[in-house]
Amino acid sequence: MHKHAMTLISLPESRADAEALDEVDPLARCRAAFALPEGVTYLVGHSLGPATIGAMEAVREASEGAWLNDRVGAWNSADWIQLAERVGGRTAKLVGADASEVVVCDSVSVNLFKLAAAALPLARTRRLVVETDEFPTDQYILEGLSGVADVELIRAEPGQGLAQLNGGVLVKSLVNYRSADVADMVADEAAAQDEGGWIVWDLSHATGVLDVQLAKSHARLAAGCTYKYLNGGPGAPAFLYARGDVAGELSSPLPGWMGHAAPFEFTSDYKPKHGAARFACGTPPILSLAALDGALKVFDDVAMRDVQAKSRSLGQMCLMMAEGMGLDIASPLDPQRRGGHVSLRHPDGYPLVRAMADWGIEADFRTPHTIRLGLSPLFLSYAEIWDAMSELAEIVETRSWDTACYREKAIVT
Amino acid sequence: MHKHAMTLISLPESRADAEALDEVDPLARCRAAFALPEGVTYLVGHSLGPATIGAMEAVREASEGAWLNDRVGAWNSADWIQLAERVGGRTAKLVGADASEVVVCDSVSVNLFKLAAAALPLARTRRLVVETDEFPTDQYILEGLSGVADVELIRAEPGQGLAQLNGGVLVKSLVNYRSADVADMVADEAAAQDEGGWIVWDLSHATGVLDVQLAKSHARLAAGCTYKYLNGGPGAPAFLYARGDVAGELSSPLPGWMGHAAPFEFTSDYKPKHGAARFACGTPPILSLAALDGALKVFDDVAMRDVQAKSRSLGQMCLMMAEGMGLDIASPLDPQRRGGHVSLRHPDGYPLVRAMADWGIEADFRTPHTIRLGLSPLFLSYAEIWDAMSELAEIVETRSWDTACYREKAIVT
Known part of the structure; x- marks a missing residue:
C-alpha cells in the first residue's frame, strides 16, 4: 500500500x-x-446513522425509566431541564467549540432561520444570500425569512454566494450534500468578515465525519444535523452554534421559554440565557434528545x-x-x-x-x-x-x- | 349524590x-x-401526561424495531415519512377538525410563530396582540415575531386582547394555564372575523380534556401541546391546525422541506403541501413522534x-x-x-x-x-x-x- x-x-x-x-x-x-446486522454494509450513515447500543439504552431509560417511574418529576430527577445544553456540550467537542457555544434544539431548518434572522441586524447590509445548489430546505427557509422580514434574497449561482454577499448574510453548507465538496471555512469567514457580512454555516454533512474546527476557523454561526454521522436517531434535534463573543449580541426571532434565563418565573419580559442556549425555543423532544445523548457516547475518547x-x-x-x-x-x-x-x-x-x-x-x-x-x-x-x-x-x-x-x-x- | x-x-x-x-x-x-404505579394519585397530567403502554410499545418499536432493523429504509417501511400527518389526523379527531387540517410538528412556540406570521398578510391591520397573563412563551414568541417582521406588538391587559385587536392578529389560550378560565371560542372568533382580525388559538391546556370543536366554533388557526392531556411524552411535538378553506392562502415563514409537496425532488422553488401539512418544517423527531402516536391509542373509541x-x-x-x-x-x-x-x-x-x-x-x-x-x-x-x-x-x-x-x-x- x-x-x-x-x-x-x-x-x-x-x-x-x-x-x-x-x-x-x-x-x-x-x-x-453499533447495532448493525451481519452481512450489511451500511453506506447511508450520511443520511440516517444506524442505531447504537448507547442510543437504544438511553431511549429505554428515558421512556421506561424516567418518564414511567418519575413522571413530571423526571424533569428534575433525570435533569431533562438541562439536557439540551448538556448534549450541546457533547456536540461542541466534535466541532471545535466550547460547551456554552452549542445548544441542541429544533431542526436544522428552524435553527438556520434563527441564526440568519439574528445576524441580519448585525450585518452591514440587509440582504440574504444563498446558492442555487444549496440544500433545498436551506433555500426555502431563506425564502421564508425573506418574506416575513421583508429582506431581499439573492439566489447566487453555485460558488458565487460569497461574491454576491456584499455585507449581507449567507447560508452555506460546509459540505455540499450532493457532491461532498468542502468549502474553505477559514478563507470564506475571513472574506465575509472583511466586508461586514455574516456566514451561517450548515454543518449537516460535515459534523461527525470531518475534523470541524469552528473556533480555529473563526466561524461565528452554524447549525447542523445530528441524525447523520452523529447517529442521533431519525429526526434527532439539531445543534446550533453561536460563538461566545457574539452570542450576547444576538436575539433569537423565536425566543421561546427554554431560551429564557428563568423560564419558571413566568414573567412577561424576555431575558435570554447566556451563550448559545438563548436560541433554545420550546420544550425539547426528550426521547429523541435522549437517543442522541446516548449515541454520542461512541465519540468519547475518539x-x-x-x-x-x-x-x-x-x-x-x-x-x-x-x-x-x-x-x-x-x-x-x-x-x-x-x-x-x-x-x-x-x-x-x-x-x-x-x-x-x-x-x-x-x-x-x-x-x-x-x-x-x-x-x-x-x-x-x-x-x-x-x-x-x-x-x-x-x-x-x-x-x-x-x-x-x-x-x-x-x-x- | x-x-x-x-x-x-x-x-x-x-x-x-x-x-x-x-x-x-x-x-x-x-x-x-396507563403505566401508573399503585399508591400514586397523579394530578399533573396537565403538565406531563404519564406513560402509557401504547407509548412505551411505540417507542420501542420505532427504536429497537424500525431504526435498528431497517435503518434509513424505515422511512419507507415504517412510513415515517407520513407520520407527522398521520398523527395529525389522529389528533384532529380530538379537536373537531378534519385530518388534513392538522399536522404534528415542532413545538407550540414554533407553531404559534408560524401561524401568527402567516396570518399577518391576511389581517386587516398589521399588528400583533397578546394579553399580559398569556402563557409567557406565547408572549415571548410574539415579541420575537414583532422584531423580525417589524410589526407593532400590543400587550393588552388580561381579557382585553379582543378589544384591542382592531383587525390584527391575536394569540390567545382557550384555557388559561394558571386559572383554567375558558375563553368563549365561538364569540371571540365571530368578533375577530367581523373586524377582519385573526385569532391563533393556543389549545395547550384544552386538548384532550375539553370537547374542543374547532370547526363548529369557526376557528381558523390553532396550535397546541401534546405532552399534557394527550400523554405524548416529554416534549412531544406539538400540533398545528389550519382550517381547510384558509390553509391554501397561508404561507409558512418557516417553509422547511417537510412542508414541500415533493421534498425529494430537491428543487429550489417551494411548492407547499395541501392543507395544514404545509406548516411542517424540518425532519420530525421520530422517536418522540412515535411515542405520541402510541399514546393517542387510548383515545380510540373515547x-x-x-x-x-x-x-x-x-x-x-x-x-x-x-x-x-x-x-x-x-x-x-x-x-x-x-x-x-x-x-x-x-x-x-x-x-x-x-x-x-x-x-x-x-x-x-x-x-x-x-x-x-x-x-x-x-x-x-x-x-x-x-x-x-x-x-x-x-x-x-x-x-x-x-x-x-x-x-x-x-x-x-
Missing part, C-alpha cells in the same frame, strides 16, 4: 492491504457500539482527526475502485476537498442502488442519477469497503439490475 | 357516591392503558364529551372539597368556564405540594402561591380523587409541611 504524500491517505491496493489497515485502525473498536483521516481514506478507496469500473465520479478526487461521502453517477442509478441492496450493500440515491456512498468511519472497516466495492464492480459489469424489477421510485431521506 | 342542573355535573357527596360514579364511568376502562364531562365533575368535586378546607380558589366555580385543572392558592403553596407528594398525591406548583390539580379523566377515578382530597384536608388541617423540610425551590414544567 502507499500513502498519499500530501494528505496522509492510506490507500489499500488489495484486500490484504485493507485488512492490515483495519488492524492498526484506532477506530476499529467503535464498531462494537479524536476527530482520526475520524476525518479514516473517512478520507475510505472515500479515496471507493473512488479509485469506482474509476476502475468506469463509473462517473461526481465528488472531488482530492480528499482534502471532500466530505464524508462520495457521489457517483450512473444513468441507471436507482435500479443499481436497489440491486446493491440485494447484495447487502446499502447506499442511497438522489434524483436524477446520483448514487451516494457514505463513509462513516466509526462502524465501517477497510476490508468491508474493499469487499463492497468489489461486489459493486461485479454488479456494474453484469448489469445485474436489468434482470430484476428495480425500477420503481423510492423515498429516502 | 345530586346533578348540577345546568351542566350535568356529577357531584359525589360521599366515598360511596364516588364509587357509584366509577361503576358507571364509560372511561374507567382507560386506566388499564367520546370527547365524556372526557369533558368527567373532568368537570372531578374538578367540581375538588373545588367543593377545597372550599370546605378554607383554601383560596383561583379557578372559576362554574364548570363550563373551567378547563381540566383547578388552581388553589395557599401562602405555603410549595411546601404544601411537597407534603402532598409524601402522601402519594402529585400536584404542581406555580410561583408565587398557586397549586394546580390536573384532572385527567382517562386515568383518574372519582374514588381516587375523593381520597386524595380527604387526605389534602388532613394535610391542611395539621399543617404537616411545617414538620418537614419542604421549603427548597422546585423546577417543574
Whole structure:
C-alpha cells in the first residue's frame, strides 16, 4: 500500500492491504457500539446513522425509566431541564467549540432561520444570500425569512454566494450534500468578515465525519444535523452554534421559554440565557434528545482527526475502485476537498442502488442519477469497503439490475 | 349524590357516591392503558401526561424495531415519512377538525410563530396582540415575531386582547394555564372575523380534556401541546391546525422541506403541501413522534364529551372539597368556564405540594402561591380523587409541611 504524500491517505491496493489497515485502525473498536446486522454494509450513515447500543439504552431509560417511574418529576430527577445544553456540550467537542457555544434544539431548518434572522441586524447590509445548489430546505427557509422580514434574497449561482454577499448574510453548507465538496471555512469567514457580512454555516454533512474546527476557523454561526454521522436517531434535534463573543449580541426571532434565563418565573419580559442556549425555543423532544445523548457516547475518547483521516481514506478507496469500473465520479478526487461521502453517477442509478441492496450493500440515491456512498468511519472497516466495492464492480459489469424489477421510485431521506 | 342542573355535573357527596360514579364511568376502562404505579394519585397530567403502554410499545418499536432493523429504509417501511400527518389526523379527531387540517410538528412556540406570521398578510391591520397573563412563551414568541417582521406588538391587559385587536392578529389560550378560565371560542372568533382580525388559538391546556370543536366554533388557526392531556411524552411535538378553506392562502415563514409537496425532488422553488401539512418544517423527531402516536391509542373509541364531562365533575368535586378546607380558589366555580385543572392558592403553596407528594398525591406548583390539580379523566377515578382530597384536608388541617423540610425551590414544567 502507499500513502498519499500530501494528505496522509492510506490507500489499500488489495484486500490484504485493507485488512492490515483495519488492524492498526484506532477506530476499529467503535464498531462494537453499533447495532448493525451481519452481512450489511451500511453506506447511508450520511443520511440516517444506524442505531447504537448507547442510543437504544438511553431511549429505554428515558421512556421506561424516567418518564414511567418519575413522571413530571423526571424533569428534575433525570435533569431533562438541562439536557439540551448538556448534549450541546457533547456536540461542541466534535466541532471545535466550547460547551456554552452549542445548544441542541429544533431542526436544522428552524435553527438556520434563527441564526440568519439574528445576524441580519448585525450585518452591514440587509440582504440574504444563498446558492442555487444549496440544500433545498436551506433555500426555502431563506425564502421564508425573506418574506416575513421583508429582506431581499439573492439566489447566487453555485460558488458565487460569497461574491454576491456584499455585507449581507449567507447560508452555506460546509459540505455540499450532493457532491461532498468542502468549502474553505477559514478563507470564506475571513472574506465575509472583511466586508461586514455574516456566514451561517450548515454543518449537516460535515459534523461527525470531518475534523470541524469552528473556533480555529473563526466561524461565528452554524447549525447542523445530528441524525447523520452523529447517529442521533431519525429526526434527532439539531445543534446550533453561536460563538461566545457574539452570542450576547444576538436575539433569537423565536425566543421561546427554554431560551429564557428563568423560564419558571413566568414573567412577561424576555431575558435570554447566556451563550448559545438563548436560541433554545420550546420544550425539547426528550426521547429523541435522549437517543442522541446516548449515541454520542461512541465519540468519547475518539479524536476527530482520526475520524476525518479514516473517512478520507475510505472515500479515496471507493473512488479509485469506482474509476476502475468506469463509473462517473461526481465528488472531488482530492480528499482534502471532500466530505464524508462520495457521489457517483450512473444513468441507471436507482435500479443499481436497489440491486446493491440485494447484495447487502446499502447506499442511497438522489434524483436524477446520483448514487451516494457514505463513509462513516466509526462502524465501517477497510476490508468491508474493499469487499463492497468489489461486489459493486461485479454488479456494474453484469448489469445485474436489468434482470430484476428495480425500477420503481423510492423515498429516502 | 345530586346533578348540577345546568351542566350535568356529577357531584359525589360521599366515598360511596364516588364509587357509584366509577361503576358507571364509560372511561374507567382507560386506566388499564396507563403505566401508573399503585399508591400514586397523579394530578399533573396537565403538565406531563404519564406513560402509557401504547407509548412505551411505540417507542420501542420505532427504536429497537424500525431504526435498528431497517435503518434509513424505515422511512419507507415504517412510513415515517407520513407520520407527522398521520398523527395529525389522529389528533384532529380530538379537536373537531378534519385530518388534513392538522399536522404534528415542532413545538407550540414554533407553531404559534408560524401561524401568527402567516396570518399577518391576511389581517386587516398589521399588528400583533397578546394579553399580559398569556402563557409567557406565547408572549415571548410574539415579541420575537414583532422584531423580525417589524410589526407593532400590543400587550393588552388580561381579557382585553379582543378589544384591542382592531383587525390584527391575536394569540390567545382557550384555557388559561394558571386559572383554567375558558375563553368563549365561538364569540371571540365571530368578533375577530367581523373586524377582519385573526385569532391563533393556543389549545395547550384544552386538548384532550375539553370537547374542543374547532370547526363548529369557526376557528381558523390553532396550535397546541401534546405532552399534557394527550400523554405524548416529554416534549412531544406539538400540533398545528389550519382550517381547510384558509390553509391554501397561508404561507409558512418557516417553509422547511417537510412542508414541500415533493421534498425529494430537491428543487429550489417551494411548492407547499395541501392543507395544514404545509406548516411542517424540518425532519420530525421520530422517536418522540412515535411515542405520541402510541399514546393517542387510548383515545380510540373515547367520546370527547365524556372526557369533558368527567373532568368537570372531578374538578367540581375538588373545588367543593377545597372550599370546605378554607383554601383560596383561583379557578372559576362554574364548570363550563373551567378547563381540566383547578388552581388553589395557599401562602405555603410549595411546601404544601411537597407534603402532598409524601402522601402519594402529585400536584404542581406555580410561583408565587398557586397549586394546580390536573384532572385527567382517562386515568383518574372519582374514588381516587375523593381520597386524595380527604387526605389534602388532613394535610391542611395539621399543617404537616411545617414538620418537614419542604421549603427548597422546585423546577417543574
